[in-house]
Amino acid sequence: MVDLPEKKVGIISCSGEACVEGTISRVATRLVLEKLRPEETVTICLPLFLAGGKEERAFAKYYPTITVDGCDKLCAKTATERYSGKPASSIVITDLTRNPGCSRSGRRKLDSGALGWAEKAAERIAKEVDGVLDHWR
Amino acid sequence: MKTTMQNKVIVIPCSGIGKALGSVSREATYEVVESLRKGVTETTCLALITSGDEETLQLVKTNKCITVDGCPLQCAEKNVKLAGGELAASFRVVDTLKENRNLKPKSVTFLDHDGQELASLLAKQVAEKVDELLKK
Numbered sequence: 001m002v003d004l005p006e007k008k009v010g011i012i013s014c015s016g017e018a019c020v021e022g023t024i025s026r027v028a029t030r031l032v033l034e035k036l037r038p039e040e041t042v043t044i045c046l047p048l049f050l051a052g053g054k055e056e057r058a059f060a061k062y063y064p065t066i067t068v069d070g071c072d073k074l075c076a077k078t079a080t081e082r083y084s085g086k087p088a089s090s091i092v093i094t095d096l097t098r099n100p101g102c103s104r105s106g107r108r109k110l111d112s113g114a115l116g117w118a119e120k121a122a123e124r125i126a127k128e129v130d131g132v133l134d135h136w137r
Numbered sequence: 138m139k140t141t142m143q144n145k146v147i148v149i150p151c152s153g154i155g156k157a158l159g160s161v162s163r164e165a166t167y168e169v170v171e172s173l174r175k176g177v178t179e180t181t182c183l184a185l186i187t188s189g190d191e192e193t194l195q196l197v198k199t200n201k202c203i204t205v206d207g208c209p210l211q212c213a214e215k216n217v218k219l220a221g222g223e224l225a226a227s228f229r230v231v232d233t234l235k236e237n238r239n240l241k242p243k244s245v246t247f248l249d250h251d252g253q254e255l256a257s258l259l260a261k262q263v264a265e266k267v268d269e270l271l272k273k
Contacts, residue, residue, distance in 0.1 A: 014184045015150075015152025015154075015182050015183045015184040017150055017152070017166065017180050017181065017182050017183065018180060018181050018182045018185075022182060029154060030154065030245060030246040031246070034245075034246065043155050044155075045151070045153050045154055045155060045159070045212060046184050046187060047151065047152055047184065047187045047212035047213070047215075047216050048212055051210060051215040053210070073185060073188070073190060075182065075184035075185055075188040075190070076184065078188045079184065079187050079188045082188075107167070108164070108167040108171060
């Protein structure tokens with residue numbers, strides 16, 4: 001999951017099991033990893049920070065990260081700042097969807113509308129990745 | 138998000154995003170809370186526990202919790218314990234996988250057939266444990 005020697009950006013998604021925006025954040029993150037920027041990005045399981053994932057903490061401390069949160073509780077951003085360092089960029093799904101609050105419908109399987117938001121969020125994350133790498137180089 | 142409910146079992150999956158087993162843990166959890174034991178169970182975001190959200194900490198301290206972890210690192214179990222939650226049982230996808238070696242889940246973003254099957258088998262085990270806990 002984590003490849004320390006290369007120049008990569010870590011995408012840290014909130015887990016967001018309780019709401020549809022959390023699922024959008026995970027799916028958007030996976031779309032970036034698998035399709036949009038597979039060579040430039042890695043992901044980190046957020047709770048590994050607290051569970052003692054040394055490799056994850058070290059990566060996020062020395063490499064740039066982008067946090068992707070489903071709601072304004074900002075779990076991914078907060079935990080990354082607490083255990084590793086300030087993320088290079090932070091994205092909140094509810095800022096994109098203009099649909100604040102946790103809806104429980106669709107959290108298990110995104111409907112076509114929610115999947116569309118995940119794709120838009122993935123494009124936004126990919127742009128942030130490009131910006132971070134440009135700045136880094 | 139309701140956080141003052143009583144007498145519900147809180148099922149908490151690991152938030153594994155890098156491997157298929159994390160996705161299986163989430164799907165098994167949804168199968169329990171939305172279908173098999175709807176109404177007597179609920180889930181919450183593991184990240185809310187990790188980041189120390191007060192309402193969520195209260196939720197896991199005042200209700201019995203079952204964790205469902207994808208891999209042996211057991212992030213869900215460790216985080217619930219660290220938060221002082223009432224951990225009543227814990228499951229690991231890898232254990233169910235060992236019992237069903239014919240299944241080989243690969244897809245992460247959207248589970249494939251084997252991933253769905255594994256999640257379904259695990260969900261039944263979790264549902265039985267929910268029944269046990271509610272009888273006590």
